Amino acid sequence: MATPIVRVDVMNSSCISIAGRRIGMCELPYIIAELSANHNGRLETALRIIEEAKNAGADAIKLQTYTADTITLNSNAEEFQIRGGLWDGKTLYQLYKEAHMPWEWHKPLFEHARRIGITIFSSPFDNTAVDLLENLNAPAYKIASFEAVDLPLIKYVASTGKPMIISTGMADSEEIAEAIEAAREGGCKELAILHCVSGYPAPAEDYNLRTIPDMIARHGLVTGLSDHTLDNTTAITSVALGASIIEKHFTLDRSGGGPDDSFSLEPHELVALCRDTKTAWQALGQVDYGRKSSEQGNVKFRRSLYFVKDLKAGDVVTPGSIRSVRPGFGVAPKFMSDVIGRRLSFDVAAGSAVMWSVLSDKA
Known part of the structure; x- marks a missing residue:
């Protein structure tokens, strides 16, 4: 069974x-x-x-x-002949006698x-x-x-x-x-x-x-x-x-x-x-969605939000004043819609990272 x-x-x-x-x-x-x-x-x-x-x-x-004798019989009958492939033309006994x-x-x-x-x-x-x-x-x-x-x-x-x-x-x-x-x-x-x-x-x-x-x-x-x-x-x-x-x-x-x-x-x-x-x-490995050790040094090269214009305290952040660029020291791009429309608490220079600390409430 x-x-x-x-x-x-x-x-x-x-x-x-x-x-x-x-x-x-x-x-x-x-x-x-x-x-x-x-x-x-x-x-x-x-x-x-x-x-x-x-x-x-x-x-x-x-x-x-x-040995040839323990694996087959010493016979030349047709069923003991090898036809085709690597060992064509040999009998089973001949092959195993050579190979054992x-x-x-x-x-x-x-x-x-x-x-x-x-x-x-x-x-x-x-x-x-x-x-x-x-x-x-x-x-x-x-x-x-x-x-x-x-x-x-x-x-x-x-x-x-x-x-x-x-x-x-x-x-x-x-x-x-x-x-x-x-x-x-x-x-x-x-x-x-x-x-x-x-x-x-x-x-x-x-x-x-x-x-x-x-x-x-x-x-x-x-x-x-x-x-x-x-x-x-x-x-x-x-x-x-x-x-x-x-x-x-x-x-x-x-x-x-x-x-x-x-x-x-x-x-x-x-x-x-x-x-x-x-x-x-x-x-x-295993199922793992976490950040790997070989990636740690490259996290800073992810995209984030940066100012592309000089702005004064009290100015409102517009779509044209920020961009999603590399490196990754600023606010994550997924927050762009939340950043746009906020007033600045401080002066900022073009090329500086967008940080929550320089932003106030929405205008």
């Missing part, structure tokens, strides 16, 4: 915590650099990617934990990430991958979009008691609700979901980012974006719509030739993503 829709206050949606970092709409966006297959078969490359993610300001580096992260690399990668101070976790694709990651004390788990329909896997991950993030690419509203229900039934207490389009790359117009606040309102969960577009515009925009997590594929060199390189960010682009999502979040 699908989880019923529960509408919640968007601005008071929940928070989760991964390795001590709070994640939610009231916190800076949580940036995940997805290493995926961008190691291109070299442990040294994977280690460097972790270092560059840390240097760029990412909060976490994420791996993918599978060797399991013996996981321990040195986890150790390296912890040594340099960046959170590391992974997407497991079967129960044995979860067991491996538990032995490494992974602080959280990510369910990939293609596995969002694998409810037994979600329940097994949930049984670890660790925070879980579920990507929702290709999932309809009912399937998203089922994945959430499976996570809750399995015991997951800290759950987040990511809006995602499982195209590689995905065009920005497919993202329909207005789905994000609807997801937050429906489910009351920390919600983010798994972004497969080729630049940062979509990710930055998502922050304004409530995204608390941003996940992007990350590589050292987009022309590296690996399975995922071509739609991944390079180091300078990840730096920009970390910087610009932070700026976008800070710019959101």
Whole structure:
């Protein structure tokens, strides 16, 4: 039975915590650099990617934990063939054999990430991958979009008691609700979901980012974006719509030739993503009609009323004797009709501010 829709206050949606970092709409966006297959078969490359993610300001580096045998079958049958797209002509087994992260690399990668101070976790694709990651004390788990329909896997991950993030690419509203229900039934207490389009790359117009606040309102969960577009515009925009997590594929060199390189960010682009999502979040702020600190020094340049003629005490202020001009040291322009027709208590010179103290009652 699908989880019923529960509408919640968007601005008071929940928070989760991964390795001590709070994640939610009231916190800076949580940036995940997805290493995926961008190691291109070299442990040294994977280690460097972790270092560059840390240097760029990412909060976490994420791996993918599978083997070709745990994710598919070694078959040349038509349904196992990839037709079109980045991986045209390969079988699923060939692709995952090339792309997988060797399991013996996981321990040195986890150790390296912890040594340099960046959170590391992974997407497991079967129960044995979860067991491996538990032995490494992974602080959280990510369910990939293609596995969002694998409810037994979600329940097994949930049984670890660790925070879980579920990507929702290709999932309809009912399937998203089922994945959430499976996570809750399995015991997951800290759950987040990511809006995602499982195209590689995905065009920005497919993202329909207005789905994000609807997801937050429906489910009351920390919600983010798994972004497969080729630049940062979509990710930055998502922050304004409530995204608390941003996940992007990350590589050292987009022309590296690996399975995922071509739609991944390079180091300078990840730096920009970390910087610009932070700026976008800070710019959101809160509802505030008050004068801001950066405006204080410019208040004097607002308009106010000034005399444009020399006048004597007892003269009547006429429309032609005052004007609304900058700066703002005189009576506010909204009082012009109240000022016109009053007599002067003192002599005034052209170019002086209109002050209530020089005005008497109306003539």
